[in-house]
Amino acid sequence: xxxxxxxxxxxxxxxxxxxxxxxxxxxxxxxxxxxxxxxxxxxxxxxxxxxxxxxxxxxxxxxxxxxxxxxxxxxxxxxxxxxxxxxxxxxxxxxxxxxxxxxxxxxxxxxxxxxxxxxxxxxxxxxxxxxxxxxxxxxxxxxxxxxxxxxxxxxxxxxxxxxxxxxxxxxxxxxxxxxxxxxxxxxxxxxxxxxxxxxxxxxxxxxxxxxxxxxxxxxxxxxxxxxxxxxxxxxxxxxxxxxxxxxxxxxxxxxxxxxxxxxxxxxxxxxxxxxxxxxxxxxxxxxxxxxxxxxxxxxxxxxxxxxxxxxxxxxxxxxxxxxxxxxxxxxxxxxxxxxxxxxxxxxxxxxxxxxxxxxxxxxxxxxxxxxxxxxxxxxxxxxxxxxxxxxxxxxxxxxxxxxxxxxxxxxxxxxxxxxxxxxxxxxxxxxxxxxxxxxxxxxxxxxxxxxxxx
Numbered sequence: 001x002x003x004x005x006x007x008x009x010x011x012x013x014x015x016x017x018x019x020x021x022x023x024x025x026x027x028x029x030x031x032x033x034x035x036x037x038x039x040x041x042x043x044x045x046x047x048x049x050x051x052x053x054x055x056x057x058x059x060x061x062x063x064x065x066x067x068x069x070x071x072x073x074x075x076x077x078x079x080x081x082x083x084x085x086x087x088x089x090x091x092x093x094x095x096x097x098x099x100x101x102x103x104x105x106x107x108x109x110x111x112x113x114x115x116x117x118x119x120x121x122x123x124x125x126x127x128x129x130x131x132x133x134x135x136x137x138x139x140x141x142x143x144x145x146x147x148x149x150x151x152x153x154x155x156x157x158x159x160x161x162x163x164x165x166x167x168x169x170x171x172x173x174x175x176x177x178x179x180x181x182x183x184x185x186x187x188x189x190x191x192x193x194x195x196x197x198x199x200x201x202x203x204x205x206x207x208x209x210x211x212x213x214x215x216x217x218x219x220x221x222x223x224x225x226x227x228x229x230x231x232x233x234x235x236x237x238x239x240x241x242x243x244x245x246x247x248x249x250x251x252x253x254x255x256x257x258x259x260x261x262x263x264x265x266x267x268x269x270x271x272x273x274x275x276x277x278x279x280x281x282x283x284x285x286x287x288x289x290x291x292x293x294x295x296x297x298x299x300x301x302x303x304x305x306x307x308x309x310x311x312x313x314x315x316x317x318x319x320x321x322x323x324x325x326x327x328x329x330x331x332x333x334x335x336x337x338x339x340x341x342x343x344x345x346x347x348x349x350x351x352x353x354x355x356x357x358x359x360x361x362x363x364x365x366x367x368x369x370x371x372x373x374x375x376x377x378x379x380x381x382x383x384x385x386x387x388x389x390x391x392x393x394x395x396x397x398x399x400x401x402x403x404x405x406x407x408x409x410x411x412x413x414x415x416x417x418x419x420x421x422x423x424x425x426x427x428x429x430x431x432x433x434x435x436x437x438x439x440x441x442x443x444x445x446x447x448x449x450x451x452x453x454x
Contacts, residue, residue: 133284159210222382222386222390243265248388250356264283281339281341361435
């Protein structure tokens with residue numbers, strides 16, 4: 001029998017048999033409990049049905065309205081970055097045994113998935129200098145908020161001190177979490193150089209502070225002095241939480257080596273597509289004393305009865321199993337497929353490759369910084385060292401950042417983030433991101449065009 005809709009495998013006979021089974025004469029009988037006065041009797045304002053060819057054409061036209069980094073040169077970062085993604089990543093994650101895997105509760109049939117997660121954990125520990133990492137978090141924002149919750153639970157204190165140089169959305173997520181747990185959030189401002197104001201931080205930290213949370217490179221792209229922050233919080237026996245860009249760790253000292261108790265971040269730079277803002281993959285690593293308080297799941301390595309290496313979920317007395325009301329977190333899953341992207345990326349590049357990519361980000365961003373500083377009317381407000389993002393200030397009497405970005409878009413460029421959206425005092429400032437994908441020609445064109453638009 002020919003079906004009127006090829007993707008809905010139901011015949012009229014099927015419909016009649018189902019109605020007869022439940023004792024209804026027609027489909028309308030299914031809705032007889034809804035009062036007639038409020039039932040919709042018209043025809044919904046929808047387009048008519050399309051055949052497959054017409055539907056594909058329509059969908060392609062809709063997607064063509066999107067602007068992405070495939071057809072625009074991007075200088076936009078602020079948390080999601082246009083990095084090169086090796087082609088091998090998509091090839092491997094497209095294998096059905098990875099993209100259909102949900103949760104590896106049966107280790108005997110999930111060894112491949114468990115090993116992939118174990119490798120991710122191992123890479124994160126290497127990058128961050130921490131003892132233990134979990135199987136991943138939803139994203140970097142929730143990872144930071146979970147770090148705050150962990151710190152409060154571990155120290156039995158109710159105050160979290162966070163720098164305003166932490167990503168604005170991460171701070172919002174932290175506040176949402178804190179509201180539910182009854183925690184107090186204290187924000188500390190930044191100095192004229194673009195990093196956390198250490199004097200203000202010292203004044204904010206006290207014996208009731210559970211943790212200090214900072215980001216380095218911070219939201220402005222500047223490198224925080226982690227070695228100077230560490231004794232401030234450890235002096236009151238609180239915890240030191242650091243959010244880090246994983247690419248930068250190819251060059252910078254691991255936060256764990258500088259005294260961090262918890263290191264979190266977003267793995268999006270490690271081979272994960274931008275996807276118009278997500279999904280991404282958060283990482284979460286801790287010092288060994290905090291291991292049993294870590295949210296989410298951990299994959300451990302063991303041996304079977306024959307002495308062969310195997311992998312299992314370990315330390316499983318968690319929220320998704322038996323703890324429930326005593327749970328340390330409401331996170332009970334992980335981003336296994338996107339964590340696999342990060343693992344493939346790191347294994348493809350290797351140690352030297354990651355160093356090379358980090359160096360390219362650093363050198364190209366500094367070249368762009370010097371080119372923009374040479375444009376009349378553009379100034380550099382912050383002086384702290386930076387990685388692959390930096391802030392520029394546009395002339396007060398000129399067009400706004402949003403107006404300039406509209407003009408840049410017409411030239412095939414995605415301009416930087418308008419800092420005035422999250423920092424009112426920085427209206428007229430643009431956050432510019434430069435990754436290894438940007439060429440000298442693209443940077444020069446961006447700088448000259450931005451100079452012309454003042």
